[in-house]
Amino acid sequence: DAEITQSPRHKITETGRQVTLACHQTWNHNNMFWYRQDLGHGLRLIHYSYGVQDTNKGEVSDGYSVSRSNTEDLPLTLESAASSQTSVYFCASSEDSSSGNTIYFGEGSWLTVV
Amino acid sequence: AQSVAQPEDQVNVAEGNPLTVKCTYSVSGNPYLFWYVQYPNRGLQFLLKYITGDNLVKGSYGFEAEFNKSQTSFHLKKPSALVSDSALYFCAVRDRGSGNTGKLIFGQGTTLQVKP
Numbered sequence: 001d002a003e004i005t006q007s008p009r010h011k012i013t014e015t016g017r018q019v020t021l022a023c024h025q026t027w028n029h030n031n032m033f034w035y036r037q038d039l040g041h042g043l044r045l046i047h048y049s050y051g052v053q054d055t056n057k058g059e060v061s062d063g064y065s066v067s068r069s070n071t072e073d074l075p076l077t078l079e080s081a082a083s084s085q086t087s088v089y090f091c092a093s094s095e096d097s098s099s100g101n102t103i104y105f106g107e108g109s110w111l112t113v114v
Numbered sequence: 115a116q117s118v119a120q121p122e123d124q125v126n127v128a129e130g131n132p133l134t135v136k137c138t139y140s141v142s143g144n145p146y147l148f149w150y151v152q153y154p155n156r157g158l159q160f161l162l163k164y165i166t167g168d169n170l171v172k173g174s175y176g177f178e179a180e181f182n183k184s185q186t187s188f189h190l191k192k193p194s195a196l197v198s199d200s201a202l203y204f205c206a207v208r209d210r211g212s213g214n215t216g217k218l219i220f221g222q223g224t225t226l227q228v229k230p
Contacts, residue, residue, distance in 0.1 A: 033217070042204065043158075043220040058217070090157060100146050100165040100208075103218055105158040 003027075006091050006106040013113055019078040021109045023091030030096040032074040033103065034058075034066060036087040043090065049074055050096065081113045116141045118207050120221035127195045127228055135190040135224045137205030146208040147188040148218065149179055153201045161203075164188060175199070195228045202226075 004025040013019050025032065034046040045058030047066040055066050063085060065077045078085055088110050094103040117140045127133045139145055146165055150158040162173025169181040179190045188205060202225050206218040 035220075040222070042222045043218075045217060048217060092158075100163070102148070102160050102163060104160065105150075107157040108155075 004091060004093055004104055004106040006089075006109045008109060009107065010110045011112070013081050013111070015081060015083060015113055017081050019081050019111065021076045021078075021089055021091075021111070023074045023076065023106060024072055025091075025093045025104075025106075026072065027093060027095075027104070028071055029093035029104075030071065031094045031101075031103075032068070033092040033094075034064070034074065034076045035090045035092065036060065037090060037108075038087050046076065046089075047074075078111075081111075083113050085111065086113045087111060116207060116219045118205050118219055118221035120203075120205055120224045122224050123222070124225040124227060127226070129197050129228055129230050130194050133192050133195040133199070133226065133228070135203050135205075135226060137188045137190065137221060139186050139188060139205070139207045141207055147179075147181060148206040148208070149173065149177070149188075149190050150204045150206065151175075151201045152204065152223075158204060161190070195226075197228050197230055200226055200228045 007022045030051045033048045035043040037043050044060045046064050049055050049068040088108050090108050091106040092103045095101045119138045148163045149161040152158050161177050162171050164171050164181045172178045177192050181188050202223050204223050205221040208218050
């Protein structure tokens with residue numbers, strides 16, 4: 001079955017280190033997204049991509065970057081991890097062509113910055 | 115600006131009783147509306163969506179939701195709650211306007227607790 005996988009599922013890192021969270025989907029979806037989930041804030045959009053070589057900033061993009069070199073992958077990089085980036089990160093994907101398409105989520109990556 | 119409100123942080127219901135999780139939205143045009151469920155330490159699972167047509171939408175696990183345009187609401191319902199329905203529920207909206215393809219705006223989430 002097609003799916004969306006994230007790795008690592010859990011990570012502890014130190015302040016100032018660069019961290020990359022991987023996201024891989026096998027649906028061949030053009031649209032991919034990264035959200036973070038924090039208590040009291042729900043899910044907030046970090047970055048998104050509508051296709052290869054396309055990336056866009058979401059509402060909380062500061063300190064994060066993404067790249068889209070192929071359809072299947074959208075890695076999220078924290079350039080210099082900060083304690084404020086301790087969160088749960090969700091990757092998601094959807095088909096394009098219509099805003100009515102369902103967005104499907106991965107299982108999440110729990111990141112702790114100490 | 116688009117927004118979604120889930121006015122209740124937690125909803126408690128006895129098993130076998132009907133449940134309602136409330137959601138109201140604000141968008142500039144006609145919305146696409148979604149409900150997701152999240153179990154502990156898991157990702158979000160899609161339950162149902164309203165795109166167009168019948169205002170009553172049926173989804174997974176016996177859930178349904180009613181779209182009410184005049185009240186800008188999209189409440190999630192289930193006729194008979196199960197203990198296994200206990201989870202965190204998110205309402206989300208996507209504007210149909212161009213330039214917004216794919217981006218969802220989420221509510222804060224409502225914890226549903228179903229007691230035996």
